[in-house]
Amino acid sequence: xxxxxxxxxxxxxxxSSTEFPDRMSLMEVRLQAxxxxxxxxxxxxxxxxxxxxxxxxxxxxxxxxxxxxxxxTPTSSSPAPPKELASSPHGGPLSSIREEENMLCVDLQKWxxxxxxxxxxxxxxxxxxxxxxxxxxxxxIRGRPITMYIxxxxxxxxxxxxxxxxxxxxxxxxxxxRGRDCRANLYLLPSGxxxxxxxxxVVLYHIRNQTQRHYQKHTDCVRCLAxxxxxxxxxxxxxxxxxxxxxxxxxxxxxxDSKTLVTLQQIGxxxxxxxxxxxxxxxxxxxxxxCVIDDSNEHMISVWDWNKNIxxxxxxxxxxxxxxxxxxxxxxxxxxxxxxxxxxFWTLSAGTLTKKQGIFGKYKKPKFVLCFVFSLTxxxxxxxxxxxxxxxxKSATFQIxxxxxxxxxxxxxxxxxxxxxxxxGGGKDRKIIRWSADLAPERECEIxxxxxxxxxxxxxxxxELLVGTTRNAILRGTFSDxxxxxxxxxxxxxxxxxxxxxxxIFITCGNxxxxxxxxxxxxxxxxxxxxEVREESGLCADxxxxxxxxxxxxxxxxxxxxxxxxxxxxxxxxxxxxQLSVMRYSPDGSxxxxxxxxxxxxxxxxxxxxxxxxxxxxxxxxxxFITHLDWSxxxxxxxxxxxxxxxxxxxxxxxxxxASYTCVLGFHVMGVWLEGSDGTDINALCRSHSERMVxxxxxxxxxxxxxxxxxxxxxxxxxxEGHGSHVTNVRFTHNDSHLLSMGGKDTCILQWRVKGAGTGxxxxxxxxxxxxxxxxxxxxxxxx
Numbered sequence: 124x125x126x127x128x129x130x131x132x133x134x135x136x137x138x139s140s141t142e143f144p145d146r147m148s149l150m151e152v153r154l155q156a157x158x159x160x161x162x163x164x165x166x167x168x169x170x171x172x173x174x175x176x177x178x179x180x181x182x183x184x185x186x187x188x189x190x191x192x193x194x195x196t197p198t199s200s201s202p203a204p205p206k207e208l209a210s211s212p213h214g215g216p217l218s219s220i221r222e223e224e225n226m227l228c229v230d231l232q233k234w235x236x237x238x239x240x241x242x243x244x245x246x247x248x249x250x251x252x253x254x255x256x257x258x259x260x261x262x263x264i265r266g267r268p269i270t271m272y273i274x275x276x277x278x279x280x281x282x283x284x285x286x287x288x289x290x291x292x293x294x295x296x297x298x299x300x301r302g303r304d305c306r307a308n309l310y311l312l313p314s315g316x317x318x319x320x321x322x323x324x325v326v327l328y329h330i331r332n333q334t335q336r337h338y339q340k341h342t343d344c345v346r347c348l349a350x351x352x353x354x355x356x357x358x359x360x361x362x363x364x365x366x367x368x369x370x371x372x373x374x375x376x377x378x379x380d381s382k383t384l385v386t387l388q389q390i391g392x393x394x395x396x397x398x399x400x401x402x403x404x405x406x407x408x409x410x411x412x413x414c415v416i417d418d419s420n421e422h423m424i425s426v427w428d429w430n431k432n433i434x435x436x437x438x439x440x441x442x443x444x445x446x447x448x449x450x451x452x453x454x455x456x457x458x459x460x461x462x463x464x465x466x467x468f469w470t471l472s473a474g475t476l477t478k479k480q481g482i483f484g485k486y487k488k489p490k491f492v493l494c495f496v497f498s499l500t501x502x503x504x505x506x507x508x509x510x511x512x513x514x515x516x517k518s519a520t521f522q523i524x525x526x527x528x529x530x531x532x533x534x535x536x537x538x539x540x541x542x543x544x545x546x547x548g549g550g551k552d553r554k555i556i557r558w559s560a561d562l563a564p565e566r567e568c569e570i571x572x573x574x575x576x577x578x579x580x581x582x583x584x585x586x587e588l589l590v591g592t593t594r595n596a597i598l599r600g601t602f603s604d605x606x607x608x609x610x611x612x613x614x615x616x617x618x619x620x621x622x623x624x625x626x627x628i629f630i631t632c633g634n635x636x637x638x639x640x641x642x643x644x645x646x647x648x649x650x651x652x653x654x655e656v657r658e659e660s661g662l663c664a665d666x667x668x669x670x671x672x673x674x675x676x677x678x679x680x681x682x683x684x685x686x687x688x689x690x691x692x693x694x695x696x697x698x699x700x701x702q703l704s705v706m707r708y709s710p711d712g713s714x715x716x717x718x719x720x721x722x723x724x725x726x727x728x729x730x731x732x733x734x735x736x737x738x739x740x741x742x743x744x745x746x747x748f749i750t751h752l753d754w755s756x757x758x759x760x761x762x763x764x765x766x767x768x769x770x771x772x773x774x775x776x777x778x779x780x781x782a783s784y785t786c787v788l789g790f791h792v793m794g795v796w797l798e799g800s801d802g803t804d805i806n807a808l809c810r811s812h813s814e815r816m817v818x819x820x821x822x823x824x825x826x827x828x829x830x831x832x833x834x835x836x837x838x839x840x841x842x843x844e845g846h847g848s849h850v851t852n853v854r855f856t857h858n859d860s861h862l863l864s865m866g867g868k869d870t871c872i873l874q875w876r877v878k879g880a881g882t883g884x885x886x887x888x889x890x891x892x893x894x895x896x897x898x899x900x901x902x903x904x905x906x907x
Contacts, residue, residue, distance in 0.1 A: 299612025360399025506534025548577025632661025676703030794838030
């Protein structure tokens with residue numbers, strides 16, 4: 124029939140639309156792989172050209188070594204050498220030159236010695252990664268060999284023992300809240316704790332005591348929350364995620380006790396697809412059932428007896444996005460869901476779910492039905508993208524009884540107060556409005572623009588409110604006194620992280636154009652500055668050793684220096700027109716090195732306490748963008764890595780000591796790389812100030828803690844979960860009491876407490892590194 128054909132076409136269309144992002148993602152992966160191969164080819168070509176140049180430079184020296192003279196033993200058949208015999212002070216193998224006869228007399232033994240030395244130099248020039256026993260060891264990344272030179276005090280590399288570090292990490296604090304793309308994810312428990320989530324962690328924040336507890340049993344990003352009617356048990360659902368090989372993992376729901384943080388039940392493993400988008404406990408039967416809607420194409424809706432882990436029913440919901448679900452507070456057999464262009468009224472009967480679609484009739488059908496609540500009279504109130512609150516009466520036809528104009532822009536959230544009053548939160552107008560039970564407006568207020576729109580509202584005591592916002596903040600306040608932020612965070616991918624040299628302060632920056640200074644002791648945001656240019660984002664940062672200023676590298680090649688006290692920009696400079704990837708002050712603060720994606724490292728003289736900068740020189744030689752760099756302890760040399768896994772050096776440096784260690788390639792940290800790593804598996808690492816441990820940020824949402832030094836493959840480590848995206852950076856605080864890790868797209872900062880003996884002990888014998896260096900005392904504009 125035509126109807127069946129039309130439905131078939133719709134199904135094909137829906138399937139195609141859902142497959143399109145997957146195809147795009149696959150094409151992006153292939154394109155990235157091709158770009159990586161091109162980068163390696165460019166690097167190999169640059170290597171070959173550099174070796175040819177080096178060989179050309181050695182030719183004159185080789186000629187000098189070859190051309191020499193020594194006394195020649197006369198024979199009966201050869202006359203004595205003439206007085207005008209050409210001679211050389213080198214005593215080379217060409218023992219004499221008879222100019223008049225144009226002849227060379229060769230000492231074969233010295234000729235063979237020189238030839239062997241020449242060939243050895245040529246082999247080292249062409250094949251720099253040849254294994255030299257007792258001198259170097261090579262590792263391979265994406266098939267490219269990288270040579271690590273063994274320090275002089277390592278007499279037997281094979282006997283080095285790799286142990287777990289004596290320190291461990293405990294999650295101490297979570298900065299941030301996921302409000303930008305999640306709903307109904309902020310609740311207040313009777314314990315006085317606000318419960319919310321970000322990344323893979325559900326946070327329980329005690330508002331009065333300003334303490335945190337954490338539920339950490341999820342393996343990927345948490346997407347939704349539901350509170351049991353007893354106000355103690357919590358259900359949290361997560362997205363599927365992928366493993367390190369890119370294979371999809373299975374999502375699930377955890378039901379857990381908020382007092383003990385003990386997991387009571389795990390449901391849906393192997394049932395849900397892609398992720399859990401919405402869930403709700405039943406109310407009228409003391410929370411026996413849990414309704415779950417997953418993120419599959421059909422958004423499957425299922426009802427579970429969660430305590431027995433029994434699925435009672437499951438049915439397709441819709442191909443459109445689903446934004447919320449809940450049981451009727453008076454009847455477990457009635458369920459409502461809403462989302463894109465729909466509101467469904469479900470009936471559970473004889474183990475089967477049937478739905479009826481809400482009819483908008485004479486009212487304009489909104490693009491999204493964003494939220495709903497049950498009034499005390501039993502009516503259903505929905506908030507939509509048109510800014511309206513629609514009242515749906517209790518009837519078999521589920522038709523609209525009333526439309527109330529509520530907000531300019533969308534109605535993102537609604538909340539029922541104990542006395543029957545209603546709260547609504549707006550998008551574009553950022554307003555919170557209190558309505559009477561019959562939807563007469565009573566009070567209103569507007570939250571500050573910098574926090575974004577109202578995402579969700581939690582009632583504290585009928586007067587005080589908690590408000591989650593679309594810019595990842597949680598506000599606390601009242602209609603009378605206004606609102607202040609108690610939780611803040613970034614709203615886009617983060618990369619820049621630096622810790623203060625003497626205080627428990629750290630700085631972060633990212634694609635949201637925010638430069639944030641945090642107090643790790645008070646767990647608060649001290650201040651935040653917004654970059655002026657919309658196209659600019661902060662990618663790297665470093666504090667000056669005196670702690671007075673901080674430099675921030677941007678995505679346009681521009682970099683700024685901020686005064687920590689006045690928050691003013693004291694210097695504003697630009698190097699090239701490509702993004703900057705690393706800023707690093709020398710140990711005494713007299714130099715600043717700026718690593719760029721244009722393959723150069725720019726060196727600046729620093730004066731006036733970090734307020735004045737003059738170009739000193741430029742390091743050249745890398746054939747790809749700079750990724751990491753560190754200064755030597757004497758402030759004369761730089762160790763650097765680049766995007767094509769290159770280690771260059773202008774002078775042998777295997778025994779040099781480094782003031783910091785953030786380079787991911789080097790002898791001391793070779794053991795942090797897993798077998799088969801492709802070079803992008805590790806985004807950052809940081810050695811502790813005690814030089815006893817090294818923290819690693821990987822591309823699989825993990826933070827690792829190794830002992831330092833860590834020069835052997837397959838070194839053991841402690842592994843920590845919590846991030847829901849690639850971990851972009853890690854840094855120890857000034858006294859090694861804490862480690863800070865930063866997620867990329869999860870916009871989450873995790874603060875880990877370092878436990879264990881000797882965290883501040885600097886007496887442990889350390890080894891020198893074997894990475895590329897560039898002297899800062901070279902002449903201006905001279906490079907490697």
